[in-house]
Amino acid sequence: MTKSRDDREDQKHNPGRRKFLKGVGIAGAGAAIADHLWTEAEAQEKPGTPTTLSGNVKITLDVNGSPRDVQVEPRTTLLNALRNHLEPAVTGPKLVCDVGTCGACTVLLDGKPAYSCLVLAVDAVDRKVTTVEGLGSPESPNAVQAAFVEHDALMCGFCTPGFVTTISAYLKQNPNPTLAEVREACKGNFCRCGTYPRVFEAALAAAKSTAG
Amino acid sequence: MPRVVNGVEQMVEIEVDADSGPGWGPNDKHTLLNQRLTRVDGPLKVAGIARYTYDQRLPGMLYARVLRCPHAHARVTSVDIDAASKIPGVKAIIQAPLTEVRFAGAPVAAVAATTPEIAGDALRAIKVNYEVLPHVVHAHAAIRPDAPKVVAEENNLQEKGKNGDPQKAEAAFATADAIVEGEYISARIHHVCLETHGMVVDYRGGDTATIYASTQGTFTIAADAAKELGLTESAVTVSVEHMGGGFGSKFGLGLEGMLACRLSKQTKSPVKLMFTRYDEFVMAGNRSGSWQKLKAGVKKDGTIVALNARQYRLGGLGQGSQAGQPYIYRMGDTYREIYALHTNEDSSIAMRAPGHPQASFAVESLMDELAYKIKLDPVEFRKKNLRDEVYYRQLDRAAREIGWSRRNPIAGGNAGPLKRGLGCAVGTWGGGGNNQCKVDVTIARDGSVDVAVGTQDLGTGTRTYTRAIVAEELGLTIKDVKERIGNSKLGAANPSGGSTTAPSLSPSVKDAAIKARMLMAERVAPLLGNAKAEEIVFAGGKVSAGGQSLSWQQATASLPAAGITSHGEWRADLQARGVHGVCFAEVEVDVETGHVKPIKMVHIQDGGLPLNRLTMESQINGGMIQSLGMALWEGRVMDAHLGMMLNPGLGDYKVPGSLEMPELVPLIDDDDKREAVIGIAEGCIIPAVGALVNAVFNACGVRVRELPVTPDKILMGLSKGTQITQI
Numbered sequence: 001m002t003k004s005r006d007d008r009e010d011q012k013h014n015p016g017r018r019k020f021l022k023g024v025g026i027a028g029a030g031a032a033i034a035d036h037l038w039t040e041a042e043a044q045e046k047p048g049t050p051t052t053l054s055g056n057v058k059i060t061l062d063v064n065g066s067p068r069d070v071q072v073e074p075r076t077t078l079l080n081a082l083r084n085h086l087e088p089a090v091t092g093p094k095l096v097c098d099v100g101t102c103g104a105c106t107v108l109l110d111g112k113p114a115y116s117c118l119v120l121a122v123d124a125v126d127r128k129v130t131t132v133e134g135l136g137s138p139e140s141p142n143a144v145q146a147a148f149v150e151h152d153a154l155m156c157g158f159c160t161p162g163f164v165t166t167i168s169a170y171l172k173q174n175p176n177p178t179l180a181e182v183r184e185a186c187k188g189n190f191c192r193c194g195t196y197p198r199v200f201e202a203a204l205a206a207a208k209s210t211a212g
Numbered sequence: 213m214p215r216v217v218n219g220v221e222q223m224v225e226i227e228v229d230a231d232s233g234p235g236w237g238p239n240d241k242h243t244l245l246n247q248r249l250t251r252v253d254g255p256l257k258v259a260g261i262a263r264y265t266y267d268q269r270l271p272g273m274l275y276a277r278v279l280r281c282p283h284a285h286a287r288v289t290s291v292d293i294d295a296a297s298k299i300p301g302v303k304a305i306i307q308a309p310l311t312e313v314r315f316a317g318a319p320v321a322a323v324a325a326t327t328p329e330i331a332g333d334a335l336r337a338i339k340v341n342y343e344v345l346p347h348v349v350h351a352h353a354a355i356r357p358d359a360p361k362v363v364a365e366e367n368n369l370q371e372k373g374k375n376g377d378p379q380k381a382e383a384a385f386a387t388a389d390a391i392v393e394g395e396y397i398s399a400r401i402h403h404v405c406l407e408t409h410g411m412v413v414d415y416r417g418g419d420t421a422t423i424y425a426s427t428q429g430t431f432t433i434a435a436d437a438a439k440e441l442g443l444t445e446s447a448v449t450v451s452v453e454h455m456g457g458g459f460g461s462k463f464g465l466g467l468e469g470m471l472a473c474r475l476s477k478q479t480k481s482p483v484k485l486m487f488t489r490y491d492e493f494v495m496a497g498n499r500s501g502s503w504q505k506l507k508a509g510v511k512k513d514g515t516i517v518a519l520n521a522r523q524y525r526l527g528g529l530g531q532g533s534q535a536g537q538p539y540i541y542r543m544g545d546t547y548r549e550i551y552a553l554h555t556n557e558d559s560s561i562a563m564r565a566p567g568h569p570q571a572s573f574a575v576e577s578l579m580d581e582l583a584y585k586i587k588l589d590p591v592e593f594r595k596k597n598l599r600d601e602v603y604y605r606q607l608d609r610a611a612r613e614i615g616w617s618r619r620n621p622i623a624g625g626n627a628g629p630l631k632r633g634l635g636c637a638v639g640t641w642g643g644g645g646n647n648q649c650k651v652d653v654t655i656a657r658d659g660s661v662d663v664a665v666g667t668q669d670l671g672t673g674t675r676t677y678t679r680a681i682v683a684e685e686l687g688l689t690i691k692d693v694k695e696r697i698g699n700s701k702l703g704a705a706n707p708s709g710g711s712t713t714a715p716s717l718s719p720s721v722k723d724a725a726i727k728a729r730m731l732m733a734e735r736v737a738p739l740l741g742n743a744k745a746e747e748i749v750f751a752g753g754k755v756s757a758g759g760q761s762l763s764w765q766q767a768t769a770s771l772p773a774a775g776i777t778s779h780g781e782w783r784a785d786l787q788a789r790g791v792h793g794v795c796f797a798e799v800e801v802d803v804e805t806g807h808v809k810p811i812k813m814v815h816i817q818d819g820g821l822p823l824n825r826l827t828m829e830s831q832i833n834g835g836m837i838q839s840l841g842m843a844l845w846e847g848r849v850m851d852a853h854l855g856m857m858l859n860p861g862l863g864d865y866k867v868p869g870s871l872e873m874p875e876l877v878p879l880i881d882d883d884d885k886r887e888a889v890i891g892i893a894e895g896c897i898i899p900a901v902g903a904l905v906n907a908v909f910n911a912c913g914v915r916v917r918e919l920p921v922t923p924d925k926i927l928m929g930l931s932k933g934t935q936i937t938q939i
Contacts, residue, residue, distance in 0.1 A: 096407075
């Protein structure tokens with residue numbers, strides 16, 4: 001994180017943490033008050049009304065270096081915003097568990113890996129969001145992406161964006177890791193097809209290729 | 213060809229036509245096949261732009277969610293959707309076609325809304341009243357005569373077959389020098405496809421519809437979807453560009469597809485219904501559990517004289533699956549009874565080698581116990597009782613690789629609290645193909661080559677070998693050929709189940725490629741001194757004969773404006789059935805904590821002609837890793853009183869992760885000289901569980917007969933010094 005949340009000024013684009021959490025509280029309270037929520041949401045926009053942020057919020061996200069305007073609810077996760085609210089969608093990060101257990105939705109926030117299913121979209125404002133698409137392309141892959149292809153570090157490929165993102169960030173922090181360190185770095189990412197050994201190989205090969 | 217009937221493979225003979233055309237040639241003479249080819253969809257997948265069903269987002273698309281019943285057995289008495297349907301953004305709410313619910317998680321209603329968040333709100337706003345009925349979710353309770361009935365008027369225990377003569381088996385036991393009797397139990401485990409089950413149904417009220425499906429069978433969906441949508445089958449196109457894992461669980465329209473069709477039809481909008489992870493655990497199926505009571509008698513020389521087996525398939529509402537004992541071994545006079553034992557759980561469905569890892573785990577444990585009892589080396593003991601000699605060389609090779617000579621023959625005999633041990637096991641599968649794939653190869657005048665067939669790539673490398681077969685036949689590189697797959701408007705293809713895809717698809721691709729080569733040869737013959745078509749050589753991007761040579765571009769320039777298209781059909785002589793695999797494992801058991809750490813696994817697998825060594829090795833790795841989960845960590849935990857699954861998430865249901873990975877050695881058995889393609893995906897998941905539990909026994913002397921082998925069972929065994937079975 002580059003600056004404290006209190007530094008944020010623009011109410012519309014920088015909902016403070018306390019405010020949006022209230023919004024989440026209401027939205028999450030569920031069925032019984034769902035109707036009220038929506039009427040409330042419409043009444044929300046009145047200037048000067050204290051605090052509760054609810055309904056739709058217009059924000060701008062910095063995704064892979066481009067400003068992206070999007071309307072979300074305060075409870076909308078960054079993952080959902082990327083996949084289901086941005087137009088056009090950014091679908092590299094995958095929705096697999098939605099509760100921070102699998103790593104398939106990993107993105108970089110200001111260069112650090114984060115589960116985008118655990119980050120609210122409104123909390124990603126003013127932070128640089130990098131998805132796997134922002135790391136390289138099929139024509140011009142980064143070292144990790146190229147090594148994944150070369151070492152067959154993917155099968156179905158659904159976990160792959162998460163692994164690629166995690167490892168790409170890790171190699172910046174530790175350009176010359178041991179196998180044990182790579183395994184440790186990947187412990188927040190699950191694969192089901194069984195690519196782990198080749199993920200490790202690819203990560204070590206990518207480190208080697210960038211070291212030279 | 214292999215057919216799996218109730219989980220037990222049956223042999224079906226195929227006539228081979230010897231004159232059907234050129235074959236593959238020797239396995240060591242290929243230029244692209246049997247090499248290490250990186251997968252052609254790799255660059256798209258690593259860059260995050262491969263489009264999966266879950267990534268589809270269409271204009272005006274609605275998001276659907278499913279409301280599940282929280283009770284294991286209940287009658288739905290009322291559903292109140294008033295509040296839910298008033299939520300802005302909710303477009304449709306439908307009820308699932310069930311009034312009596314027999315497992316916790318069964319669908320009760322489904323909603324479609326403009327965002328996933330609103331769909332979630334709507335679920336919470338639906339009020340359902342239930343009449344709760346008695347339930348039973350554990351096998352040991354369900355088998356009691358007074359247990360609640362899963363289906364009224366029907367016994368929970370259903371006999372499914374008896375084989376052999378019980379009197380003969382009993383008599384043979386009298387001739388045995390040693391007898392082992394045990395109950396082996398494997399937990400129900402989950403596929404955990406990372407892309408959950410789901411579909412996007414794009415029907416906007418017209419005469420046609422498109423369905424994007426996460427499926428193992430492009431051609432298994434349109435008929436049922438058409439019925440739901442009121443269309444003709446051919447008006448429904450199914451698309452499966454990329455899919456995120458199936459492992460046997462994704463065939464047909466399914467409940468998710470049916471509900472999505474109904475919602476789409478009602479709203480005349482595209483509807484996306486992808487299961488949540490919770491849905492996936494409680495509604496998307498699982499590998500059936502098993503409970504096997506085995507008794508075997510053995511002579512001192514290692515000859516097994518008798519087996520008595522009582523096998524229960526634990527498939528919840530379904531029939532379950534379990535291969536019959538003595539599985540692949542010779543055991544003299546055998547008698548077995550197989551039953552389905554029902555509980556209030558969702559039905560098991562096919563999972564990679566349905567019924568086989570369960571049977572293998574039990575019989576390989578039994579084999580190990582017998583070997584210790586008569587003090588024979590487990591490898592030699594297996595050889596003595598195996599029918600097929602291919603295993604002998606595989607056992608020897610893998611034994612060398614793992615360092616079997618290091619093994620302490622005394623279980624638990626190594627010093628210190630961290631005890632290492634070695635184990636082995638053996639597996640088989642069919643892996644033959646069938647006549648379903650229709651492939652077109654088109655060579656255009658500009659030199660481009662297209663191979664088209666509606667098949668699907670599950671991550672197995674189908675796209676890559678489809679291209680490679682054509683490129684090799686035409687003397688081109690992988691990059692010169694483009695494949696189009698995953699669409700029901702392309703040539704028919706079989707669903708990917710039972711390791712049948714490669715042996716069904718690759719002969720048709722080869723046939724089309726050979727025919728394309730011959731069509732080309734006839735066209736270019738006049739440019740090559742009127743050479744005979746069969747004498748024209750396609751190699752290295754050139755077309756040559758009699759000392760003359762054309763570049764590929766020169767050659768294709770002679771084609772008609774529309775290019776040429778060949779049509780390939782399946783050829784039985786290009787495939788075969790029957791694979792062999794052997795797995796060895798080394799583990800380290802901490803006898804103070806009961807923790808098992810896998811150290812190394814070796815799996816050797818034959819499979820005729822390896823289409824692509826790189827992806828084949830990956831599949832072998834995958835088999836070992838998924839087996840690790842089944843052996844050591846995975847298992848559905850059901851609460852007896854609530855009737856619910858207690859671990860329906862990746863935080864509680866432990867799948868193998870990076871920290872647990874042992875050293876993995878995938879070996880391709882190149883002594884298999886069959887010039888034929890055989891499916892290997894299932895073969896390489898079967899033996900590893902047995903190898904692991906046997907390694908645990910060798911390490912610490914505790915025979916854990918119930919999967920998964922968790923620390924509590926190890927510690928219990930160490931404290932009692934006896935076999936552990938808890939059901």
